[in-house]
Amino acid sequence: MSLYKRGTVYWSYIWIHGVRHAKSLNTTNRQQALRREDEFRRELDIRRHKHTDLNPEMPFSQLAATFLGSAGVRQYHIERLKKLLPYFGDLPLNEITRLQADEYRRHRKNADQVTDSTVNRDLEALRHILFFAVDAGTLLMNPLSRVPMVRPRRKRSPVLSLEEEELVIAAAGPHLKPIIIAALDTGMRRGELLAQLAEDVDLDRKARTSACSPTRVRSESRRVASKETKTGSITQSLLPYCAKCNPFSENEFLVGTTGRSADQ
Numbered sequence: 065m066s067l068y069k070r071g072t073v074y075w076s077y078i079w080i081h082g083v084r085h086a087k088s089l090n091t092t093n094r095q096q097a098l099r100r101e102d103e104f105r106r107e108l109d110i111r112r113h114k115h116t117d118l119n120p121e122m123p124f125s126q127l128a129a130t131f132l133g134s135a136g137v138r139q140y141h142i143e144r145l146k147k148l149l150p151y152f153g154d155l156p157l158n159e160i161t162r163l164q165a166d167e168y169r170r171h172r173k174n175a176d177q178v179t180d181s182t183v184n185r186d187l188e189a190l191r192h193i194l195f196f197a198v199d200a201g202t203l204l205m206n207p208l209s210r211v212p213m214v215r216p217r218r219k220r221s222p223v224l225s226l227e228e229e230e231l232v233i234a235a236a237g238p239h240l241k242p243i244i245i246a247a248l249d250t251g252m253r254r255g256e257l258l259a260q261l262a263e264d265v266d267l268d269r270k271a272r273t274s275a276c277s278p279t280r281v282r283s284e285s286r287r288v289a290s291k292e293t294k295t296g297s298i299t300q301s302l303l304p305y306c307a308k309c310n311p312f313s314e315n316e317f318l319v320g321t322t323g324r325s326a327d328q
Contacts, residue, residue, distance in 0.1 A: 067094075067101055076101040080108060090159065103158070106204060117201045120158035125149060127157060127202065131193050144189035147172065152190070157203055160194070162211050169214070180214040187211065242302075249299040 068075050074089045074097035089100045107118055128145055151168055169183045191208040198206050236244050
């Protein structure tokens with residue numbers, strides 16, 4: 065018999081070669097106490113045979129300090145630890161469970177009014193740090209290795225109608241109007257659009273070439289899906305702006321100024 069109840073909390077007393085090892089299991093539930101005692105026995109066995117640095121009672125704040133001194137830390141982890149440490153800092157590693165993760169999610173959402181996606185990033189950073197503890201021999205296993213992440217609610221991407229597009233173009237300044245028209249008519253991303261050179265425009269064929277493939281193309285009456293290609297047509301609304309460009313200039317951008325792109 066190695067499991068005893070002191071007050072309302074179960075304790076485990078295990079004798080190995082005449083040495084007694086005692087540990088509070090921090091639970092009033094007998095079944096949970098038995099599971100934690102099995103983990104305690106495995107920890108003692110590993111310590112006795114492998115001489116590892118197993119220390120599941122280490123506070124999370126101490127593990128975080130060790131992690132911050134490692135080579136794998138990034139600015140992303142530092143930012144997440146600013147939220148994780150106030151909640152988990154004093155908690156021993158062996159008490160960080162899926163239930164604690166669920167409670168942290170509720171606390172974070174209520175306190176900071178953040179979305180599930182933001183909390184997912186926090187818990188992913190916490191899980192990464194606990195894997196670091198496993199690799200270092202501090203933990204036998206990561207208690208959050210299989211914790212599920214809440215799937216964020218999908219948000220519909222707004223799509224402008226043709227009437228709304230005309231209103232946006234009419235309200236745009238002279239320097240933004242060609243950029244907006246080119247974006248609507250070609251479907252190119254910002255980086256592709258602002259890097260488009262005037263020399264890549266063929267006014268005779270009303271065609272243009274691009275190093276990157278567009279994703280969608282707008283016809284004169286409606287938007288249609290486009291196959292991936294490096295060649296695209298020039299619509300009637302975009303043609304007047306292309307005609308102003310010098311096709312023999314090597315430094316002129318289609319929607320920018322000579323010598324530099326509009327993104328600069």
